Amino acid sequence: MHANSRTIVTNQTEVHQDLSRRVERALTHALRKPVAEHTREAFCAADEWLMLQGKPLILDAGCGVGLSTRELARQHPNHAVVGIDRSADRLGREHGVLPDNARLVRADLVDFWRLALAEDWQPTHHYLLYPNPYPKAAHLKLRWHGHPVFPVILALGGRLEVRSNWRLYIQEFAQATKQATGLQPVVSEYDSMGQPLTPFERKYQASGQRLWQLVAELPYCPGLVPTAGEGS
Numbered sequence: 001m002h003a004n005s006r007t008i009v010t011n012q013t014e015v016h017q018d019l020s021r022r023v024e025r026a027l028t029h030a031l032r033k034p035v036a037e038h039t040r041e042a043f044c045a046a047d048e049w050l051m052l053q054g055k056p057l058i059l060d061a062g063c064g065v066g067l068s069t070r071e072l073a074r075q076h077p078n079h080a081v082v083g084i085d086r087s088a089d090r091l092g093r094e095h096g097v098l099p100d101n102a103r104l105v106r107a108d109l110v111d112f113w114r115l116a117l118a119e120d121w122q123p124t125h126h127y128l129l130y131p132n133p134y135p136k137a138a139h140l141k142l143r144w145h146g147h148p149v150f151p152v153i154l155a156l157g158g159r160l161e162v163r164s165n166w167r168l169y170i171q172e173f174a175q176a177t178k179q180a181t182g183l184q185p186v187v188s189e190y191d192s193m194g195q196p197l198t199p200f201e202r203k204y205q206a207s208g209q210r211l212w213q214l215v216a217e218l219p220y221c222p223g224l225v226p227t228a229g230e231g232s
C-alpha cells in the first residue's frame with residue numbers, strides 16, 4: 001500500500017438526484033436475481049460454523065484481505081466474526097493466524113446478505129468498511145445504497161457502521177437509510193487514532209485524507225424487504 005492514495009474523483013457535487021427514486025424502487029420491487037450456487041454452498045458452511053460457535057454475530061462485509069475480520073475477532077472474543085469478500089485473491093493473502101472466532105468467506109454479498117436474512121441471521125454489529133465508491137454519477141446503482149439489495153442490508157439490523165473516504169457516499173447512505181427506516185444515522189468524521197482497522201483505512205490516513213463514518217442502530221426488520229409479487 002502506498003501513502004499517496006488518490007482522493008475521490010467525481011462528477012457529483014451533491015446527493016444524487018435519483019437516490020430517493022432508487023431507494024423507493026428497492027423497497028417496492030423484489031430482487032429476483034437467482035442466488036449463485038457457490039455462494040449458497042459457502043453460506044451453508046458458514047451457517048454451520050456459526051451454529052457451532054454459538055456466539056452473537058459480527059459481519060465484516062467486503063472484508064478485503066480480512067485484517068479487520070481478524071482484529072474484530074480479537075476485540076470481541078465473545079462474538080463470532082464472519083468476513084465476506086468476493087475476491088479470492090484478497091482473501092488468499094497471508095495475513096496471519098485467523099482467530100478461532102473468525103471465518104473468512106468468499107462470496108458475492110448480494111447473494112450472501114439475502115441468504116443470511118432468510119436464515120434469520122441477526123448481527124449485533126455490521127461493518128461496511130470502505131466499500132467501492134463508484135464515484136461516477138452514472139454508477140449510483142452500483143453503490144450499496146443505490147442497489148436493489150439495500151433493504152436487505154438494513155433489514156439484518158444491528159449496529160451498522162459504514163466508513164468511506166468519500167463524504168458524499170456516507171451522506172447518501174445516511175439519507176437512504178432515513179428514507180427506508182425513518183431512523184437518522186449519525187454521520188461524523190472518523191479518526192482511527194493511529195490504529196487503522198483495514199488496509200484502505202491505513203492508506204487513506206497515511207496520505208492525509210479525511211475519513212467519514214455512519215453509524216445506525218437498526219432493528220431486525222425482515223419486513224423491509226419486498227417479496228416477489230409486491231410491486232412487480
Ligand SMILES: C[S@@+](CC[C@H](N)C(=O)[O-])C[C@H]1O[C@@H](n2cnc3c(N)ncnc32)[C@H](O)[C@@H]1O
Nearest residue numbers: 062063064085086087108109129130198199200
Ligand atoms: C475498497 S475494498 C475495501 C476492503 C476492506 N474493507 C478494506 O477497507 O481494506 C472493497 C472490497 O469489497 C469487495 N466487494 C465489492 N463488491 C463485492 C460483492 N458484491 N461481494 C463481495 N465483495 C465485494 C471487493 O472485493 C473489495 O475487497
